Amino acid sequence: MIEIKGLYKSFGDAEVLRDINLSFKKGKVNMIIGQSGSGKSVLTKCTVGLLKPTEGEVLYNGKDFFKISEDERREIRKQMGMLFQGSALFDSMSVLENVLFPLRMFSDASTEEIMDRAMFCLKRVKIAEERIHLFPSEISGGMQKRVGIARAIAMKPAYLFCDEPNSGLDPKTSIVIDKLIQEITYEYDITTIVISHDMNSVIEIGDHIHFLYNGSMWWGGDKRDILTTQNKEVNDFVYASSFMAELKEKLQ
Numbered sequence: 001m002i003e004i005k006g007l008y009k010s011f012g013d014a015e016v017l018r019d020i021n022l023s024f025k026k027g028k029v030n031m032i033i034g035q036s037g038s039g040k041s042v043l044t045k046c047t048v049g050l051l052k053p054t055e056g057e058v059l060y061n062g063k064d065f066f067k068i069s070e071d072e073r074r075e076i077r078k079q080m081g082m083l084f085q086g087s088a089l090f091d092s093m094s095v096l097e098n099v100l101f102p103l104r105m106f107s108d109a110s111t112e113e114i115m116d117r118a119m120f121c122l123k124r125v126k127i128a129e130e131r132i133h134l135f136p137s138e139i140s141g142g143m144q145k146r147v148g149i150a151r152a153i154a155m156k157p158a159y160l161f162c163d164e165p166n167s168g169l170d171p172k173t174s175i176v177i178d179k180l181i182q183e184i185t186y187e188y189d190i191t192t193i194v195i196s197h198d199m200n201s202v203i204e205i206g207d208h209i210h211f212l213y214n215g216s217m218w219w220g221g222d223k224r225d226i227l228t229t230q231n232k233e234v235n236d237f238v239y240a241s242s243f244m245a246e247l248k249e250k251l252q
């Protein structure tokens with residue numbers, strides 16, 4: 001579990017996060033949603049230690065990431081898997097080499113064990129063996145995301161951070177990728193954190209949803225609560241599209 005306590009972040013005079021208190025639960029898909037500029041990325045960067053909060057604590061199993069030793073921090077970092085927006089695969093490496101990369105960098109296992117792990121991860125995300133020698137430019141956007149997920153879980157992470165995992169994908173492929181993230185979260189008991197704008201994703205896979213508004217933790221709940229909450233700002237976000245607004249009218 002990750003807990004954020006009394007977190008503030010300012011850049012110069014601009015306070016972009018204020019008094020954030022929340023927890024990201026183990027074995028659940030924890031979502032951070034909110035309008036553009038609400039502070040989702042800054043909060044995530046503070047959570048993974050890329051940015052130091054101005055005030056407050058980021059606790060990994062009770063230990064403040066910013067107060068522990070560099071060795072302890074390295075151990076926590078090793079347990080973080082990242083799925084970046086746009087997949088961020090290495091173009092010059094094959095699918096297999098992309099998944100082998102973190103294992104070769106950070107694992108002490110033998111060459112054979114590393115290969116077995118990479119093959120297991122690729123199989124888990126349903127990449128056929130005949131595709132593993134292709135390069136990212138030779139596979140579809142959906143497959144690139146699958147490879148990104150395989151790479152993110154290669155080191156058996158306890159924490160999985162996903163930044164807009166289905167940006168650029170068609171609605172059907174988006175659901176497949178969302179479901180894959182959810183299955184992996186439950187199967188391996190990972191604390192998964194997903195940043196998203198996509199209401200379909202929120203409703204499909206959001207176990208715990210944290211809504212940020214102008215740098216504050218405005219609302220929290222699950223995927224059922226978010227459709228029925230009376231919170232104005234959450235409502236404006238959820239029902240922003242004409243499709244969702246129409247659906248709401250039909251349901252009333």
Ligand SMILES: Nc1ncnc2c1ncn2[C@@H]1O[C@H](COP(=O)(O)OP(=O)(O)OP(=O)(O)O)[C@@H](O)[C@H]1O
Nearest residue numbers: 011014016034035036037038039040041042043197
């Ligand atoms: N390094 C920085 N220096 C100064 N201001 C920053 C920096 N990084 C982010 N900000 C500001 O912090 C605020 C929150 O930005 P952030 O990127 O977290 O928003 P977001 O919710 O992730 O937006 P989006 O959905 O568009 O990615 C914005 O006003 C942004 O300009």
